[in-house]
Amino acid sequence: MTSAPTLQPKFLPRRDDLGLVAVGFSGGQCKAGVDAAPMALIESGLIDQLKNDLDFDVTYDGQVHSYSEMIPADDPDHRGMKKPRAVSAVTKALSEQVYEHASKGRFVLTLGGDHSIAIGSIGGTAKAIRERLGREIAVIWVDAHADINTPETSDSGNIHGMPVAFLAGLAKEEREDIFGWIQDDQRISTKKLVYIGLRDIDRGEKKILKENGIRAFSMHDIDRHGIGRVMDMALGWIGTDTPIHLSFDIDALDPQWAPSTGTAVRGGLTLREGDFIAECVAETGSLVALDLVEVNPALDEEGAYETIRAGCSIIRCALGDTLL
DSSP states (O other), rough: OOOOOOOOOOOOOOOSSEEEEOOOOOOOOSSGGGGHHHHHHHHHHHIIIIIIITEEEEEOOOOEEOOGGGSSSSOOTTTSSSHHHHHHHHHHHHHHHHHHHHHHHOOEEEEEEEEEGGHHHHHHHHHHHHHHHOOOEEEEEEEOOOOOOOOOTTSSSSSGGGHHHHHHTTSSOIEEEEEETOOOGGOOOOOGGEEEEOOOHHHHHHHHHHHOOOOOOOEHHHHOOOOOHHHHHHHHOSSSSEEEEEEEEGGOOOOTTTTOBTOOOSSSSEEEHHHHHHHHHHHHOEEEEEEEBBBOOOOHHHHHHHHHHHHHHHHHTTOOOOOO
């Protein structure tokens, strides 16, 4: 049995008020199946755990949003991006859903879906926190990949490798139907962005990280310092006076723990290290939103259960579940 967390959040009026948005969208990459992840997480008992074990008052509309009515029949490449209009439309709609929860002071949990959805989830959080508290948010991006390619540096054209570039204003578009809707109040500062768990970074991304002085902890850093010291450094960089949005890609974990994901890379975090990251962020009292993305139950049927279970564990830890 677990007990509800007692830590009072710094930037939320109520500890137990949670808005959940389920996003069944896979258009930011080319492998089908990631759209099934939110329902798989929910059917595993996640919402019941949040309500019964952690005493959250969960506001959820009962839908896994596919946004199929927004997907254009014709969506040619633009600046090398694949499905740019579809991803733009979906992330805009998601940003409005997340904003609706966050503007009311709720913690927002977004279940993806591929990582392109973070354009919407983080954009919605950033806007709401600016309006409600007059503050910028920090983003902790836990991932094997930096996802900070611009359209011009991306080899694949898959937009799930670009969300941070659009959120940080490193990639921009004037066309309203292709991310032109992103305004300054939905963007984040590279000075409040921290990566943890990187191990598969494109050449163009390395240049972007260095030129912008972005704080990034690779698996090499975790091997050298240990996850405890890395978290001390990451949270020290952000400071204690900043609301945090944690965006967690399940492929940050080693495939041993999370095999059912689209871009698995060996040599990743253990499940305990992933849980520890979430626990440390929860302990700050500064966490206002969480994404859990890139679980793909279709890719490894035998490993799907373990991957879903790992995702639920990360979520619970981020929401205050503790070992003792």
